[in-house]
Amino acid sequence: DNFGDAYGMDTDGKYIYMTFPARQEIMVFDLSFNLLRKFECVFSPMRIKVSGDKLHVVDTGLQRHINQSSPESVFVLNKETGEVLSVIGMPENIWKKFIETGDEKVLDEKGVQALVPFSLEAIKADHEKKRSGDVLLCQPSDVDVDNNGNIYVSEERGARILKFDFSGKFLDQYGIRGTDFVCFEEVVDVAVASNGDIYALDAGIAIKGITKGAV
Secondary structure: OOOOOOOOEEEOOOEEEEEEOOOOEEEEEEOOOOEEEEEEOOOOOOOEEEEOOEEEEEEOOOOOOOOOOOOOEEEEEEOOOOOEEEEEOOOHHHHHHHHHHOOHHHHHHOOOOOOOOOOHHHHHHHHHHHHOOOOOOOOEEEEEEOOOOOEEEEEOOOOEEEEEOOOOOEEEEEOOEOOOOOOEOOEEEEEEOOOOOEEEEEEEEEEOOEEEEEO
């Protein structure tokens, strides 16, 4: 009866999935909001997207641990059992150990994504690192999945949208961080339409000295 600390919600048309980051839980309801089951997490689940038989769940990380190693990743879960299947944002050996132990000291080995300067050279270098499998996220804020199973992750602090395939392999980036109107400042939500168009909600664009939200 109390959704006061709920943060994210999505539905597959049959069940409703709601996140409670403070409790580190995902609760599953039927369409009449009767509680059916809940998944306990070692991370703090925030935004959530249901796609097929999977849940894609964002942990922003830096909101809880400023400039420290933290989960700061997108966790892919089995929507029936809550089992973690994969993680975008940390190597497999680290996330498996983290899931098993719940010890955040394990995350020191993962590292923290530094802000990428918006020079062409810096962006190319960051792309090459991600293509080689060294994927770190910079305060992920939201996630969506397209019709082909590709995963789109918006970064609030990183001010961009990253595209991954269904297995978590980095494919592309949309937008760069900057103060110009054509750049992103704080991307807080992302949505992908059925025709492939990508929508980004930027909460912090400065236009003529006034900070405004923009899509």
